[in-house]
Amino acid sequence: LNVAETPFDFVTASYLTRIGNQSAGTLAELLTGLEHSSDASIFHHTFQTLGLHHFLTEGFSNDFAQWTLASTNRSDLAEQLAALDIRDYTSIAALRSDLCRVVRDFCDAYPQFASQSGLERFYFCESVEVAVSLGRSARTLEGFREAVAHLSHAAFYYHFISSRLRLQLQTNDFSHWLSDSLGLHTLADSVNRIDVYTNTLDSARAKMLRLIDRERRKA
Amino acid sequence: MTEALTANRIPLENYAEVVGAGEIEELRALAKPLRGRSIEMINSTAVGGGVAEILNRLVPLAEELDLRIRWEVMKGAEEFFDVTKSFHNALHGEPYHPRPKDFEIFLSYNERNRASLRSDAEFVVIHDPQPAALIDARQPGLNHWVWRCHIDLSHPNRAVWDFLERFVSRYDAAMFSSPEFSRQLSIPQYLFYPAIDPLSEKNCPVDPEFTQQVLERYQIDSQRPILTQISRFDRLKDPVGVIRAYRIVKRYFDCQLVLAGGSASDDPEGALVLKDVLRAADKDPDIKILELPAWAPLEVNALQRASTIVVQKSLREGFGLTVSEALWKKKPVVASAVGGIPTQIIHKHTGLLAHSVEGTAYQIRFLLSHPEIATKLGENGHEHVKENFLITQKLKRYLALFLLLDRRQ
Numbered sequence: 001l002n003v004a005e006t007p008f009d010f011v012t013a014s015y016l017t018r019i020g021n022q023s024a025g026t027l028a029e030l031l032t033g034l035e036h037s038s039d040a041s042i043f044h045h046t047f048q049t050l051g052l053h054h055f056l057t058e059g060f061s062n063d064f065a066q067w068t069l070a071s072t073n074r075s076d077l078a079e080q081l082a083a084l085d086i087r088d089y090t091s092i093a094a095l096r097s098d099l100c101r102v103v104r105d106f107c108d109a110y111p112q113f114a115s116q117s118g119l120e121r122f123y124f125c126e127s128v129e130v131a132v133s134l135g136r137s138a139r140t141l142e143g144f145r146e147a148v149a150h151l152s153h154a155a156f157y158y159h160f161i162s163s164r165l166r167l168q169l170q171t172n173d174f175s176h177w178l179s180d181s182l183g184l185h186t187l188a189d190s191v192n193r194i195d196v197y198t199n200t201l202d203s204a205r206a207k208m209l210r211l212i213d214r215e216r217r218k219a
Numbered sequence: 220m221t222e223a224l225t226a227n228r229i230p231l232e233n234y235a236e237v238v239g240a241g242e243i244e245e246l247r248a249l250a251k252p253l254r255g256r257s258i259e260m261i262n263s264t265a266v267g268g269g270v271a272e273i274l275n276r277l278v279p280l281a282e283e284l285d286l287r288i289r290w291e292v293m294k295g296a297e298e299f300f301d302v303t304k305s306f307h308n309a310l311h312g313e314p315y316h317p318r319p320k321d322f323e324i325f326l327s328y329n330e331r332n333r334a335s336l337r338s339d340a341e342f343v344v345i346h347d348p349q350p351a352a353l354i355d356a357r358q359p360g361l362n363h364w365v366w367r368c369h370i371d372l373s374h375p376n377r378a379v380w381d382f383l384e385r386f387v388s389r390y391d392a393a394m395f396s397s398p399e400f401s402r403q404l405s406i407p408q409y410l411f412y413p414a415i416d417p418l419s420e421k422n423c424p425v426d427p428e429f430t431q432q433v434l435e436r437y438q439i440d441s442q443r444p445i446l447t448q449i450s451r452f453d454r455l456k457d458p459v460g461v462i463r464a465y466r467i468v469k470r471y472f473d474c475q476l477v478l479a480g481g482s483a484s485d486d487p488e489g490a491l492v493l494k495d496v497l498r499a500a501d502k503d504p505d506i507k508i509l510e511l512p513a514w515a516p517l518e519v520n521a522l523q524r525a526s527t528i529v530v531q532k533s534l535r536e537g538f539g540l541t542v543s544e545a546l547w548k549k550k551p552v553v554a555s556a557v558g559g560i561p562t563q564i565i566h567k568h569t570g571l572l573a574h575s576v577e578g579t580a581y582q583i584r585f586l587l588s589h590p591e592i593a594t595k596l597g598e599n600g601h602e603h604v605k606e607n608f609l610i611t612q613k614l615k616r617y618l619a620l621f622l623l624l625d626r627r628q
Contacts, residue, residue: 012248014245014249014616014618014619014622016409016410016620017409018407018409019395019409052606053568053603054606055602055606056568056599060565060568066568070566070567070572119556120399120556121399123398125410128409128623130622132622134248135248135251150241150244151241152239153241153606155241155245
């Protein structure tokens, strides 16, 4: 039985949404907001929203795409914004740059739509994370599996999605520990590849548990 | 100040069946660092209205988490509540020319309540404008004060807002139900959604036999589509607009319309609106206009559950918790994109938004033609409410806010 020297400490987090002072009523204003909003705001409207709306497994990607579709009725631009996969990015700066590029290119190509008012305004917000320990830890794959199986959505989200920002968007807490502390690199990679767009948090967790079970059978 | 006593306590563990044991464990984990800390909730009424309804549920749950929480209601007389009612409407954008005396009355009642305020609580939460000036009781560095605004401040009367802002800006934070309702302030502003209680009479599971009895009582045919709007008879809820939308739908589908709300007999404006609604209904036997006694929560619950589609065609709206109630019951909802409704209805994901009578009719027709899409929207809507608009989530936000304030001290 492989016992990790460093235990996995389970944490949960509650997120407060801080309302910013920026909003957009047109695509041109959305572009300005994207250029000037904080990193925390870009994170909120992409990563955080994915967690909040995890039960939507079809056609929902981020708040910018959803607003563009529902409020400005520009499905072509919405599709391009939705196609940006947050897992491809290693920094918020790169994600912001691509979001800006997509909106800027659209506004340049269709200036008549850039200043057209949307039905509702878009409000730039930020997530404020308040994390607390669950007082539970694991040193073995068995103990880890047991704890993951009973995590709340918020705790699972914290370790599986929100952690990507802390880890330079390249991995997640679970994969990081499985690889670094238990040396289970293949399992860690498989867990990291679970699609956060087409899975709910529950189905992502179920997949992860199946992968762990397969690993345990190999041992 | 008078301490409000909460009724109908529901143990926290009972919510595990609805939200999962993990969520309850999480509430306990968040509350652990706050155990024994004192919290004071202050508003202006112990009964009636959404704030009192929420505090009635929230306070006992916080007590179960070992927080020393008290709910106090400020005392006022008719002249004070006349002024605050005018302030309330003015903050919603209605024309109003305040007299200097109005501000004096407001301040004098806040001052009287300050005298009996237990201002040493570590966290003081002031609800809405009525007790906002209690902030004058704050002693520097002693505790945290936050202001929870439940009303829409997007287009306030300038004079009233300027007066209030000098109090609001002295709080540590302000909380609003929607970003759209907030103001540009010098203090941090957070999004705090209103919430429904999944175990209350209005939202708990209902025996299908009872639902059938309710339908029979009001002569509603369960075999034909039922469109329902639950709202008081108020022009801003546009009940006549709902009838117009129904008439368009009726050309294509043999449906019924239920308009149910509280009794309009003690509300002169409501009685006038009801008269207009009856006129617009023109004795159509498939339009049921129901005046329910004191909101009859179980009957509302049954009507929502029996509905094929729930409509909320408001012209203006606060948060519109009737939408969350319907979504919790997995109902497809067609609603206006006003106030807090777009937060609940993510267009084409958790329901459909509309911007006109014709748009409302079109979306209803679409859902009646595509029941599989209607079912999916209802299921998504249920999950959306579960994640965001339940009383347990609201409690979690308060805990997070208190922890944040504490850590930033």
